[in-house]
Amino acid sequence: MGRSRRRRSGPLLVASFILLVPAWIDWSVNGGTIAGAPYPVWFALLLLGSVALTLASPRWKRRLVLALQRVLINPVVRLSLHCRIPLGWDLLRTTGRRTGRVRSVPIGNGRVGDVLWVIAEHGNLAGYVHNIRAEPRVEVLIRTRGLRMEWVAGRATVLDGDDPLARQRLFAGWRHPVRLLNAMTVRVLGTDPLTIRIDLEGCRAAASGGRDHLPVGADGFEPPTARV
Secondary structure (H helix, E strand, O other): OOHHHHHHHHHHHHHHHHHHHHHHHHHHHHOOEEOOEEHHHHHHHHHHHHHHHHHHOHHHHHHHHHHHHHHHHHHHHHHHHHOOOOOOEEEEEEEOOOOOOEEEEEEEOOEEOOEEEEEEOOHHHOHHHHHHHHOOEEEEEEEOOOOOEEEEEEEEEEEOOOOHHHHHHHHOOOOOHHHHHHHHHHHHHOOOOEEEEEEEOOOOOOOOOOOOOOOOOOOOOOOOOOOO
């Protein structure tokens, strides 16, 4: 296995292990088997298969993930957000670069202060990334105070030189378990992650209670090491 593959497999295996922890905790309390084996065993095999597919054929992995998101995940998340049930997700509206129509896609809540960080799991192959490059003005359905959610305007910037995994570690950690699980899911499902910064307008009060005391740099954070 080459060095680039080892660099990709390490974070994938760590993310898979973190996602397995809640499953095993749930199984230890509630039980549950599939074909005679504890259900986390099958979940572990599925995650290992995802790692193998990512290393062997990112293109097929991306096709499978996009189909799963389009048919199953995104409709459920959109419905919960329109019902104002955040569940650790926000909803991003972009303008279609070809049609000019409004497009919406669920994103993880990576808000810190008046900046929303998004990790596009499929990078430049994601449709909303192309939309942002063509028209950076966006809207986000985001939790503002308590459980209240509202649409907030913003300006998105694609950070091509940023390290998305290092960026995730700045806003998703053990102090934010929902964000951490979302970040690990992005790592498992993604093939070529890319950082997007959204500067929110007219929404200074952070739902997370300020900047979470993260290291401050020119953009409010210490810039992660660029990918090689």
